Amino acid sequence: MRLSQAFQPTLKEIPAEAQIASHRLMLRAGLVRQTASGIYTWLPAGLRVLRRIATIVREEQDAVGGQEVLMPTLQSADLWKRSGRYDAYGPEMLRIQDRQKRELLYGPTNEEMVTDLFGSTVKSYRELPKTLYHIQWKFRDEIRPRFGVMRGREFYMKDGYSFDASYEEAGYSYFRMMLSYLRIFHRLGVKAVPMAADTGPIGGDLSHEFLVLAPTGESEVFYHHDWDLMDWGTSPLDPQKSEDLDALKEIVSKTYSATDEKHDEASWQNVPEDKRRSGRGIEVGHIFYFGTKYTEAMGVSVSGADGTAFHPHMGSYGIGVSRLVGAIIEASHDDHGIIWPDNVAPYRAAILNLRPGDESCDALCERFYQCDPEGLLYDDRSERAGVKFNDADLMGHPWQIIIGPRGAKNGMVELKRRATGERLELSVDEALAKVGLN
RNA sequence: CGGGGCGUGGCGCAGCCUGGUAGCGCGCUUGUUUUGGGUACAAGAGGCCCCCGGUUCGAGUCCGGGCGCCCCGACCA
Structure with a gap:
């Protein structure tokens, strides 16, 4: 591209509304323009970055058996009434009426839709496991949007969903996905560490957030220095081998990492003092297992080997693609501007x-x-x-x-x-x- | 949603308290100049002063209502 002809309006002065580095730099470098609170137009250079991130995510998801679909942004309220979340979700969900007064909503996530899709298609345990994902715009009517695209209302997200025959199988899907995530963040040129997260009503230990380490992060994080040393680009772990996934599980359970909310002083004391690292992080991904919550609520079942029906176990796996643009900049900039990692540079x-x-x-x-x-x-x-x-x-x-x-x-x-x-x-x-x- | 603040050429701001011809810096246009870290000079263009209503001879300024945006908090990929 010749810059003399490019639509890339750089700004010499800092727009007043931008408070943090990534937001200021994205506006100044001509990557985005805000059009409403928490809603942005992506300009050519910004769009290039967004696409490059999405491409890496796509390649790595495909590499672990994910299959891409594209579900719509608008969803029928009926779907959400079936799961019970239409009332439970609250004002964060943007509700819309069409001309026939039918109730719609702008999707904040797609569990209902993907479960319905799966249930209307898959009828036998022989078709499991299945992992579907899509990369699509979402909307959550945040009380207070801020930090530019890091906390927008409209955001671009990869969300994936796995369907398995049992808890045990679902665990393998979970750690296969974790491995995929570690490789994705490695390729994006950021250091992202998985940290145990709240599992909600299901319980168990199968929920992790991925945090990009950056001094301006929202969460305080504590982790074992070994996380800094692991190179997921050269890791020999094979996502198709259950013993390798067991090995990953072992690494994750033995190498301490936690956000301040889950930080455990006793475990922290077990980390050798010279290996303790703390800092701040930005959440860019979240994976979790939630069992049969949606398959039960929405009446989705498949036939088992003995002919009796059962509810498949699900997990869901998100990556904030648009947020990552901001997070990468937070993690990689100086007084002069952005420092793009090679793989995501426009x-x-x-x-x-x-x-x-x-x-x-x-x-x-x-x-x-x-x-x-x-x-x-x-x-x-x-x-x-x-x-x-x-x-x-x-x-x-x-x-x-x-x-x-x-x-x-x-x-x-x-x-x-x-x-x-x-x-x-x-x-x-x-x-x-x-x-x-x- | 509670608390605070802001809305004036493209961007950053002053003017409002104390009503009387709308300003400054940057950017933009033209010319000259300069040519390895945001050159200098000159001449220009560009503004329903967020919207609606009120007070007044007269409103960017005062009063009422609305809308938008930002910051702090609770909440979040």
């Missing part, structure tokens, strides 16, 4: 033409740009060098390919790594290789 690199109109600069910039016009942002504006440096830092491209008249004559370019500030003087071929453009 553009893999920016090309800064320090002197548009200069023959050698233009030619060299074009050479880089033509390698990947879709994936590169070419700052070809007739702005001063300083403006371009500042905007590039603000927008947080992982690499800046800096091309000025000084080096261009000799075929040299400067590469700046946003995350470290490191600068390299390289030949054209070296630079292409470094950014992965050849």
Whole structure:
């Protein structure tokens, strides 16, 4: 994309309504615009990030056997009356009437809908297990939206639902999903730690929140340093092997982590003092097992091996995709702007033409740009060098390919790594290789 | 929903107390200049002062009502 033609309105001054870093940076970098309280328009660069996150989520969910569907945003109230949640959910649920006075609602979650879908389709234990997920806009009429997209009313979320024949099987689905989540967050370039969460009326130990560690997080967290050292990108655990899932369960149960709400001083004392870590975190995912709550309430059952019907066990698994955009920025920024992890950056690199109109600069910039016009942002504006440096830092491209008249004559370019500030003087071929453009 | 605050060119704000021709900085346009970290000068464009009603000769300013947004709290992917 040529920046001179891009719809990417960066702001020099900070909009008054934004209080926290990610919100300010998202507005300043031209990723989103607010259109109503807690409701945002996603501008091209922001949308790119949102999609890249969704793509990673999708790939990793598919990798553990998830099957993607797309359920609607609007749901019939009848569905929710069947589960009893139409009255239980409260004013957080946005209720709507159509012209025939039929009651609808803008979905805050999809347990009812997916259970109904499953029940009307699956009739035998032989078809289990099944895991369905979708990535869709949701609406929760928060009392007080804040922190930009981190706590919006409308939000983009991946929610998945597993159906199993027994509690034991459901446990495997649960830990398979946990493994998928650990890999997702690893690929997104953030450190996210699963922490035991309240299980509600079902009880048990099968509920975890995933928190991205960031100094501005809403929750205080305590965890064993080993969580920092685990590399889920190279983990050999196989989501299809039950013994590997047992091993994961073992790791999770033995490696302490908790939010302040669930923090247990006695267990904490058992963590070696030099291994204790505490900080703040932002909740970006939540997985839990809830048994037959919805299959019972909605009368969904399948035939077992002996011919008698039973209610499948369910789990549900959420990831706040739009919230993650804010959370990643909270975890990865500095005074100058955003520092995008490579896998989620809207553009893999920016090309800064320090002197548009200069023959050698233009030619060299074009050479880089033509390698990947879709994936590169070419700052070809007739702005001063300083403006371009500042905007590039603000927008947080992982690499800046800096091309000025000084080096261009000799075929040299400067590469700046946003995350470290490191600068390299390289030949054209070296630079292409470094950014992965050849 | 309780408490607090704000609504004035695209953005950030002043003006309101004490009513009398709507201002400043940034951005934008044009020209000159500058050219490796938000250049400088000059000339311009751009405003139902959130909405409705009231008081007044006269309302951005005072009064009443509404709407919107933000912050703190309780609540949440």
